[in-house]
Amino acid sequence: MSQAKSSVFDKLPSLIKKSNVTLFPEGAMGYLVGPTLALLANSVLANYFNKYMTDVLNINSWASEFFKWLPVISVIFVVLGNIIVGRLMDKSSSRAGKARPLLLISVPISFLALLILFVISPLATDTINPQGQTLALVCIAIGYNLWFAIAYPMYYTPHAALVNLSTRNSKDRTLLATLSNATALAAMGLSTMILPFFLSMLFVPQTTNLPEGAVLTASGEYTLNGVVLYDAVASYNNWKIFVIALTVITVIGALVEFMFTRERVTEETMGQAADAAPAKALPIGQQAKICFGDKFWIIMMVFFFCYQLGGMAKNVSQLYFCQAMFPTAEGVYTIANGGAISGLLAIIGAIPTAVGMVAAPILANKIGKSKAIFCGAILATVGGALGLLAPTNLIVVYVSFILKALGSTPAMYLSMALLADVLDHQEAVHGTRTDGLTMTIYGAIMAGMTGVATGILNIVLSNVGYAADNISSPAIRTAMPWVFIGVETFCYLVIFIIFIAMGVEKFGKYDHEAIVLDQKAAALAENRVYLSAEEKIRKEEGEEAYQAELKRQADAKAAEEKKLANMSADKRKALETKEKAVKDELNALRKAHGRKAI
Secondary structure, three states: OOOOOOOOHHOOOOOOOOOOOOHHHHHHHHHHHHHHHHHHEEEEEEEEHHHHHHHOOOOOOHHHHHHHHHHHHHHHHHHHHHHHHHHHOOOOOOOOOOHHHHHHHHHHHHHHHHHHHHHHHHOOOOOOOOOHHHHHHHHHHHHHHHHHHHHHHHHHHHHHHHHHHHHOHHHHHHHHHHHHHHHHHHHHHHHHHHHHHHHHHHHOOOOOOOOOOOOEOOOOOOOOOOOEEEEHHHHHHHHHHHHHHHHHHHHHHHHHHHHOOOHHHHHHOOOOOOOEEEOOOHHHHHHHHHHOHHHHHHHHHHHHHHHHHHHHHHHHHHHHHHHHHOOOOOOOEOOHHHHHHHHHHHHHHHHHHHHHHHHHHHHHHHHOOHHHHHHHHHHHHHHHHHHHHOOOHHHHHHHHHHHHHHHHHHHHHHHHEEEEEEEHHHHHHHHHHHHHHHHHHHHHHHHHHHHHHHHHHHHHHHOOOOOOOOOOHHHHHHHHHHHHHHHHHHHEEEEEEEEHHHHHHHHHHHHHHHHHHHHHHHHHHHHOOOHHHHHHHHHHHOOOHHHHHHHHHHHHHHHHHHHOOOOOOHHHHHHHHHHHOOOOOOOOHHOOOOOOOO
C-alpha cells in the first residue's frame, strides 16, 4: 500500500488525540473559540467596509461606477478562488488532513489583503489629485479581491468542511455543526453588538474646516441638513490602527482552529492507517454528475444561496437602515445613533439565537434537522412580513427581528450537519464522497453572497442618490426597508418551499451500514485488516475508552428497543414497513450505480 507523502504540515500535529468527539477541548477550542477569532475580520468587512467606502473614502461621489460594480464583478473571482481551494482539498496528500493545512495557508494572505485595503491604500477624496484617486482604486480592487476571492475562501471553505470530515457520529456532528455555526453568530455579534457603540472612534465627527451652513447641535456635533459631518482623515487613521489589531486576532484564531481539530473521516479514506496515502481525488466532472443528479444536494445549495443572500443583505444594510429610519430626539441623523440602534437590534436578535444554540440540537433530535429548518423558515417569513408593514416603528422592527432570529436558528445551527448527511448519502449510493466540489460551491456561495448583497445595496444607494449628508431623504428611507428586511424575508419564503421535498435523514441508519460495507470491501481488495470504529478506539485510546464506547452503543440499542416495545403492534408494523421501504429505496439506488445491497 502506498505511503502518504511527508508534508510540512505534519510537523504541526493536531492536539486532538481521541477518536471520539469531546466538547472540550475539540469543540470549544477548535470549533468555537478559534473560528470566532478568525471570522471576526470578515464580519467587520461585511458590516462596515461599505460604510467606510461611502462615509470615509467618499468613493460613491468620485467613483460611483467602481463603487456599484466592484462587489458584483468580484463574485467571478470569488467563484474561481473557491474552485482552486476545492481542488487543493481534493488533491491534499498531507496526513494533517484535506482541510486543516489550508487554514494555515490563509494566514499570510489574509494579513496582506487587510494591509492593502486599509493601510497601503491612500485616503483619496474628490479634493485629491487624480493620481491619488487611481492608486486608491487599484489598492481597493486588489485588496478586496485578495480578501474575498483568495484569503477568505482559503480559510472559510476548509473551516466549513471540518464538520463533514470530523466524524460520522450524527449527534457528535450536530454538536460540532452547532458550535461551528455559532462562531458566525459570535463573530457577527462582536461586530454588530459591541462595535456599534464605538463607531464614533471609527467615524470621527468633524470639528474643523466646516462647510458653510454647518450647525452645532446640543450634543456637540456639527450637522448639515440634519446629518452629522465626519472627519475623513481622522477616521482613516483610526481604521488603520483598528485593522492591524484585527489582523493579529485573525492569525491567532486560524492557528487555534488548526491545532484543536481532527479529520476522522479523512483518516478513514486514507485506509485507517496513520501512514497510508489518501484516496485519489475523484475528477471534478464525476463529482458534478453525482451532485447535480442528487435532489437533496441541489436543495441544500439553493438553501445556502438563499440563507446567505438574505443574511448578508440584512448585515450590509443594517447600519444604513438604522441611521436612515431612526433619527435622534433632536431629529438628527447620525452614525452614532444609527449604530446604537443597530447594536441594540443585534443584542435583541442574539438572545433568541443564543437560546437556539441549545434548543436546535434538541429540536433536531425530536423532529429531525430538515423539519426544524422548515418550521423555522415559516416563522422567519412571518416575522419579516411584519417588519415590512411598519419599518419606521422601532417596536415593530424589534418584534420582527426577534421572530426572524428565532426562525433562523435551526437553519444557522443545523444546516452543516444536514449537508454532512447529504454527503454521507452520496457516499452510500456512489461509494465516493464529493467534499471537494461541494465545499467549493458552498464556499463560493458563502463568500460570494457578500459581494452580491453589497452590490445590490450599492446599486440601490446609487439609484436613490445616497451621500453621507442626505441619508434622511425620502427615497433612501423608502428603499432601505426592502433591502434590510425584504430580501431576507423573500429568501426564507423560498427555503420554506424547497424544504417540503427534503428527506435525506430517513436514509441515515442505512447509509452508515452501506458505507461500512464498502469500507470492508475496500480493505479486502487492498489486502489489509478492516478496523471498525470501536476497534480503532481500542487501538488508539485503550481498553477503557473501548468499553465506554460499547456501553454507549448498548445503552442506545436498549433505549431503541424500549421505545419499540412501548409501541402498539400497529405502530410497530407501520414503522417496520417504512424502514423496509427506505432500505429498499437505498438498495435500488446502490444497484443502479453498481453497488452491492446492504
